[in-house]
Amino acid sequence: MNILLTEDNALIASGVVAGLTAQGFRVMHAASAAEAEALLRTLQFDAWVLDLGLPDEDGLSLLRRLRQRGVVIPVLLLTARDSVADRVSGLQEGADDYLVKPFDLRELAARLHALLRRAAGRASSLIEHGPLRYDPVACQAFLHGQPIDLSRREQVLLQALLHNPRRVLSGEQLKDAVYGLDGEVESNALNVHIHHLRRKLGSAIVETVRGLGYRLGPAGHDEDHTP
Numbered sequence: 001m002n003i004l005l006t007e008d009n010a011l012i013a014s015g016v017v018a019g020l021t022a023q024g025f026r027v028m029h030a031a032s033a034a035e036a037e038a039l040l041r042t043l044q045f046d047a048w049v050l051d052l053g054l055p056d057e058d059g060l061s062l063l064r065r066l067r068q069r070g071v072v073i074p075v076l077l078l079t080a081r082d083s084v085a086d087r088v089s090g091l092q093e094g095a096d097d098y099l100v101k102p103f104d105l106r107e108l109a110a111r112l113h114a115l116l117r118r119a120a121g122r123a124s125s126l127i128e129h130g131p132l133r134y135d136p137v138a139c140q141a142f143l144h145g146q147p148i149d150l151s152r153r154e155q156v157l158l159q160a161l162l163h164n165p166r167r168v169l170s171g172e173q174l175k176d177a178v179y180g181l182d183g184e185v186e187s188n189a190l191n192v193h194i195h196h197l198r199r200k201l202g203s204a205i206v207e208t209v210r211g212l213g214y215r216l217g218p219a220g221h222d223e224d225h226t227p
Contacts, residue, residue: 001047001156002027003027004040004043007029008032008055032055047074050076052077074118076099077099078108079098097115131219139155157197161205161216164215169213169215173213201220
């Protein structure tokens with residue numbers, strides 16, 4: 001799951017990035033409203049953790065402006081403002097949840113999982129796709145009830161497909177999901193991860209849509225699909 005963290009306090013930001021990364025999230029940090037807005041235009045994120053006290057623009061103002069523009073990403077506000085009026089104002093401006101500093105990283109992770117469940121219309125974090133089950137909290141995939149060992153990149157790629165089950169995603173969209181703004185990405189790296197997913201979860205799990213990109217296909221070993 002790709003998370004955008006917008007927080008100007010470097011110490012807090014480094015702790016949140018380290019803590020969420022350890023729990024299976026992929027986190028990109030922006031220290032200002034301008035950086036966050038640029039990243040939201042460029043990359044796809046599953047959720048946004050937004051601090052209100054930013055150096056160049058108030059977080060609520062930024063959120064209001066982006067909501068008016070049609071940005072629908074789930075947003076969790078992270079702030080030291082703890083009055084009821086502040087919480088109500090944040091929710092009215094388009095936030096989906098609110099966490100007051102200081103906070104426990106486990107609670108932040110749990111709230112993010114809850115946001116993502118609601119956004120996907122699920123009551124549980126567990127994602128089921130035919131014989132495939134994926135638990136984003138435990139970072140574990142199961143096929144026919146058997147655990148499947150996936151690398152971190154393979155998990156991010158699988159999650160991107162599972163969160164968009166009927167969409168065709170371009171190669172660039174999948175690269176953004178897996179690598180973000182990492183500069184050193186080999187030209188065939190995405191194809192390597194797709195090959196590994198097909199080998200581990202069945203050759204049809206990633207369907208190639210010629211000229212357009214890729215989409216989620218049926219899971220399971222090849223023999224599971226033979227009549």
